[in-house]
Amino acid sequence: MLKHIKSSSHLPWLCIGDFNEVLxxxxxxxxxxxxxxQIAGFREMVDVCxxxxxxxxxxxxxxxxKVAGGSFCRVRLDRxxxxxxxxxxxxxxxxKHLSAATSDHVPILLSWRSEEPRPRGKKRFRYEVMWExxxxxxxxxxxxxxxxDEATTLQELQSKLKKVSSHLVRWDMNTFGHVRRELRKLKQELERLQSDPQWMGPTHTELKIKEKILELNHREEIMWKQCSRILWLSAGDRNTKFFHI
Known part of the structure; x- marks a missing residue:
């Protein structure tokens, strides 16, 4: 199929995903x-395209x-x-190859521009619709x-809004922040373990981290379902437009 696409188009082309084969x-x-x-067939496709x-x-x-011991295998199928x-x-x-807690394939992230840090200015307050x-x-x-106090001037109104926005930021961190921080830390540790060149199958530590990630994901989903007025959130379903996991 990829060969056919190539023969009918001469546009710049990026193809990314699971090719189910190695080079x-x-x-x-x-x-x-x-x-x-199998390998030769995949290489031929790459050359033709x-x-x-x-x-x-x-x-x-x-x-x-995800099998420990002598039966394990790790393969670069996605590229x-x-x-x-x-x-x-x-x-x-x-x-970039990321880490995965449940899937047998890891996510791959493509970036196409520089990731040089931008000069950090004053952090702007952003109202989150999901708070509602x-x-x-x-x-x-x-x-x-x-x-x-009641604001009677523009300056007093600006001061009042600033204090209220600071309160909302603290409320967000106390209500949702601890779960997000713990998830971020666990995913970083999982990525570190999975990058070990001496890896010989899932270790006890790696399995425990994956269990904890699943537990926190489930806890966050329950938290949203308990407090949410959005009735269409069904069991096991996340709408990432509102629920940033």
């Missing part, structure tokens, strides 16, 4: 070695069978391939507003 035997670690014919592998950052694999003219347009493009779904939000906001 080199070294991309398969563990049992169930792949046949030379004029693709270059964009490479990766992070651990060297994107799939694992980003691009034609030279696409790479010329996006010379800073790179692909919390049962305690309205009372907390009203209490904070009424706590301050």
């Amino acid at each position: 080199h035997r070294t991309e398969h670690i563990g049992v169930q070695e792949r046949s030379h014919a 004029g693709f270059n592998d964009l490479g990766y950052e992070g651990h060297s694999w994107t799939y694992e069978n 980003a391939l691009a034609t030279p003219d696409w790479s010329v347009r996006f010379p800073l493009a790179k692909c 779904s919390h049962a305690e939000f309205s009372n907390s906001l009203l209490e904070s507003w009424q706590k301050e």
Whole structure:
């Protein structure tokens, strides 16, 4: 199919995802070695389409069978391939292998611009619509507003709004922040463990971290369902437009 697409188009082309094959035997670690014919067929497709592998950052694999001991395998099945003219347009493009707690494939993240840190200015307050779904939000906001003196001038109004916004930021951190912080820390630790070149299958520590991540994800979902007025949130479903996990 990719060969057919190539023959009918000469536009710059990026192809990213699970190709279910490797380009080199070294991309398969563990049992169930792949046949030379399979690898050769994949290489032929890459050559015919004029693709270059964009490479990766992070651990060297994107799939694992999650079996400890002698039966494990880790394989680089997911990748980003691009034609030279696409790479010329996006010379800073790179692909990063992330970590996964449940799936046997890890997410791969493509970036196409510089990640140099921008000069940090004063952090701006951002009102989150998702706060409104919390049962305690309205009372907390009203209490904070009424706590301050009545504003009769523009300067007094600005001061009052600043104090209320500071209260909302603290309320958000106390209500939701601890779960997000713990999830972020656990995912970073999981990524560190999965990047170990001496890995020989899921360790007890890695499995415990994955269990904790699932527990926190479930706890966060329950928290949202308990406090949410959005009735269409069904069991096991996350709408990431509102629920930032």
